[in-house]
Amino acid sequence: MSLTQVWSWLAQQPAGPYVAAVTALTFIALYTAARSSAWRVEQARLERLRLSLELYAAAAGPLQRTLEQRGAGADTEALLMDRLQACKAAPYLTADLQGQIGAYLADGDEARLPLLHRALDREAVRLMEERAKLLARSEQPGWGLSLWLQLRAMLPFAFAAAAVLLTAWLLQALGAAPAAGGSEAAWTRAAIWARFASILLSLLLLYPVLLENRRPGGSTILLRLLSIFIALLALIHLAGLETSLYVLAVQLLLFVLGFSLTGTKPRKARPFAGHYDDTTTQTLLLNPPAGTVDSEGRPVNGALSPEDTDARE
Structure with a gap:
């Protein structure tokens, strides 16, 4: 039974007008919640960028003076130490910069200052570029981006409707399946449940890819591509119910494989530049x-x- 037939079956029920009213209210509520959530996420990200840049800028001045005047006074050195300690609280502090700050605070070796200065300046420039892109996206979106932001707010309702229709299809398919008692009936029911689990897994993987505004990272692109590929495998169900078990098995294998593909190397195994044993x-x-x-x-x-x-x- 197709989703169109499921929708027709729901529309023919006596409570059709009430279902339509509840559907409209649900759409408005989910749309409003999605827009508000997206705005809060952007503001929180801007706030974290602002705090990180403020901490980096506060440390850049004493670091520059100490670098230009080797053997500076105790006051300048103490101020630099305090500012570098404060940088550890930066929300977007990278592992490389954290390691270099920790190494300098541990031994106070002035030979580390040039490398530390370059790393701090590089991270500050990167965060300023990220903030500029985020502000442009929020305040001056292009025509295509503006349309996508409107459509993205509708996706929570679309996913909720898909889940409801998928559940209705499951109930109808189980009701129309042969009665239990033979191998064919058992296989048919297993295939129905496999299709349900496969499509539900596809929805759960596709939802964060389209809805979440994740900060770019090393494994973000790979994670999104893998999620999209696993979700697109659900289209094979159009070939018939007999493919359900195989599609679900492949999706589960790729899902498990994703843990190794998106894993990150331990911090201790990635020494920062200039680190010596x-x-x-x-x-x-x-x-x-x-x-x-x-x-x-x-x-x-x-x-x-x-x-x-x-x-x-």
Whole structure:
């Protein structure tokens, strides 16, 4: 039984006018809730961007002064430490910048300052570009984007209606299926439930792809493509009920595969640029590269003695 037949069956019921009134009220409520939710998400994202940029800007000044005047006063150094500590509370602090800030706060090595300054400036520029795009999308959307935003607010009602029609189809199909007692009847009922589960899974995967305004990330595009592909597999059900079990099996396999495809590497396995382990640190201390200068600006030539290494530590 097709969805058109299910809709006709619902329309022929005695409570048809009441169903139509409830449907209209549900559409208005879901549309309004979707628009309000989208607006709140955008405002919350802008607020997180603003807070992150404020913390980065507050740390950029002391960091620049310390970088230009090596061996700056204790007050400037203490201010830099406080501002970098505050940067740890930035909502959009990346793992790379967090690692560099933590490394500098741990040892206070001024050799880390140039790399830290470049990383902080890079993250600030990236967040400013993201904020500009978000403001343009919110305040000056193009014709196509404006139309999509209107249609997207209707999608919650469309998904709810699809779920209701799918449930009605399930009830009708189970009622029209052969009575239990044979292998053919068992297979038919299993195929009906498999089609129901497959289409429901497709709706659940497609809903966040179309409705949620996710912040761009490394695995966001891959996650969306995988969700869309799994959802499109439900179109194979048009070929007949006999494909239901196979379609559901493939969808479940791809869904499980998605956990490995979208997984991220542990933070400890991704050292930031400029990070050294203990062995590398000792090697650099004992054999500094040519042109290296100490904290007082004097050139360092040759290997350091173990006593000098202990003194530096």
